[in-house]
Amino acid sequence: MSRSSPTPRKGTAGVRLKIYNTLTGRKDEFQPRELGTVKMFVCGPTVYDWTHVGHARTYLAYDLMARYLLSHGYRLKFIVNITDLDDKVFDRAEAEGVDYRTLTDKYTHAFIEDLRSLHINSIGAFIRASDYLAEIEKQVQMLIEKGHAYRADSGDIYFDTSTFPRYGRLAHLTPAEIKLRRIDPDPHKRSQSDFILWRNWTQKGSPPSFPSRFGQGRPGWHIEDTAISIPNLGTEYDIHGGAVELIFPHHEAEIAQAESITGQTPFVKYWVHTGLLLIDGEKMSKSLGNVITLRDILHRCDPDTLRLYLLSKHYRKTFNFKMDDIPIFEEQAALIHGTVNRLKQRLNDPRRSGTAGSSSLNPQYNKLVDLFFHALNNDLNTPKAIDALISLLTKVDKDGEAAADPQLLIIILRMLSILGLE
Numbered sequence: 001m002s003r004s005s006p007t008p009r010k011g012t013a014g015v016r017l018k019i020y021n022t023l024t025g026r027k028d029e030f031q032p033r034e035l036g037t038v039k040m041f042v043c044g045p046t047v048y049d050w051t052h053v054g055h056a057r058t059y060l061a062y063d064l065m066a067r068y069l070l071s072h073g074y075r076l077k078f079i080v081n082i083t084d085l086d087d088k089v090f091d092r093a094e095a096e097g098v099d100y101r102t103l104t105d106k107y108t109h110a111f112i113e114d115l116r117s118l119h120i121n122s123i124g125a126f127i128r129a130s131d132y133l134a135e136i137e138k139q140v141q142m143l144i145e146k147g148h149a150y151r152a153d154s155g156d157i158y159f160d161t162s163t164f165p166r167y168g169r170l171a172h173l174t175p176a177e178i179k180l181r182r183i184d185p186d187p188h189k190r191s192q193s194d195f196i197l198w199r200n201w202t203q204k205g206s207p208p209s210f211p212s213r214f215g216q217g218r219p220g221w222h223i224e225d226t227a228i229s230i231p232n233l234g235t236e237y238d239i240h241g242g243a244v245e246l247i248f249p250h251h252e253a254e255i256a257q258a259e260s261i262t263g264q265t266p267f268v269k270y271w272v273h274t275g276l277l278l279i280d281g282e283k284m285s286k287s288l289g290n291v292i293t294l295r296d297i298l299h300r301c302d303p304d305t306l307r308l309y310l311l312s313k314h315y316r317k318t319f320n321f322k323m324d325d326i327p328i329f330e331e332q333a334a335l336i337h338g339t340v341n342r343l344k345q346r347l348n349d350p351r352r353s354g355t356a357g358s359s360s361l362n363p364q365y366n367k368l369v370d371l372f373f374h375a376l377n378n379d380l381n382t383p384k385a386i387d388a389l390i391s392l393l394t395k396v397d398k399d400g401e402a403a404a405d406p407q408l409l410i411i412i413l414r415m416l417s418i419l420g421l422e
Helices: 053-071 087-096 101-115 129-145 177-178 221-233 242-264 294-298 303-310 325-347 362-378 380-401 408-417
Strands: 002-004 019-020 026-029 037-044 077-080 125-128 149-153 157-159 195-199 217-219 238-241 268-274 277-279 319-321
Touching: 019 268, 037 221, 053 101, 053 268, 053 303, 053 319, 053 408, 077 101, 077 303, 087 101, 087 362, 101 125, 101 238, 101 294, 125 129, 125 221, 129 149, 129 157, 129 195, 129 217, 129 221, 129 242, 157 319, 177 303, 177 362, 195 221, 195 242, 217 221, 221 238, 221 242, 221 325, 238 242, 242 268, 294 303, 303 325, 325 380, 325 408, 362 380, 362 408, 380 408
Parallel strands: 037 077, 037 238, 077 125, 238 268, 277 319
Antiparallel strands: 002 077, 019 026, 149 157, 157 195, 195 217
């Protein structure tokens, strides 16, 4: 589950990464809780359909973050959960006439395979909610015992948001604003802001449901994530990621659950969220018929092209995806690969004098390398980092034999590795 980089550039002390923290509303300097180790959790997909380009954009952003931290010598414990207990899963399985586990196995394996095809390989573990039902039950019981949860007349168990004064802090919502956001509608709740922990399924619809001390039921979505993250990453950890639409109520609920169970705060030090992805200016949806799967795209372009395209916009910005833009990044990928291959050929040319290269880089090269790392240190600004990389490679190609420096090649390959370009 843990990964580490064998070739740090400056060591952990050299990282001056600032990252936008949704919790504080500003760019905070990154300092992990444990020296040399980063613990990161990113919300995974609900596995009832194929991986789409929106998923790709999200997990690519955290893969880049992971690669950057690994490149600076950090050990990384990076977990993505798999939501395989969800009404969408159960409804789809029933519609297809298959067991829900058959359905979730299919799409879980496809999701992992799709990420690998895009060179997203920094994730240490994919953990299914269905493997943590006992922990879910334990955490719900703890919340009841501590006075943070109650059983409504419907038999459903809710988190009592009135017992957690910090509820709304992540989303920067006032109590009045929270009341306007109705979730889990139920006339039996004490407050419409209370969220579900366990749904009584004794008299409701079709299976599946699961046995517990509370009776047959289904877990709430939010409790699934804390049931996975706390046992694997501890009561406090470094980074929690996900798409911006998960801030409220999902991530807000996770904080309320975890901090109410453990009594420790903050549950997570840095909350990092990716922006929305649109398709030709419209929200991606099945009803509009504009869902683009990752497999569809990778039949039309190579992984490096797609990575360059998705990284061409800052991870927090709304991304307007257009297939017509792909050729621009095919040319960019060709320039990168062509320049690196020509540099390797020059270095391997037997007619060269065999010099080991200069003790220091050409100052113009150094400036562009510094721009690359400065951009990434500034909240992972990939558009500026890629601009610096392209400028560097353009100059290297122009300089020809004069740029044939082994040290320069090592640095370029490291830059490409951070961006996940192979």
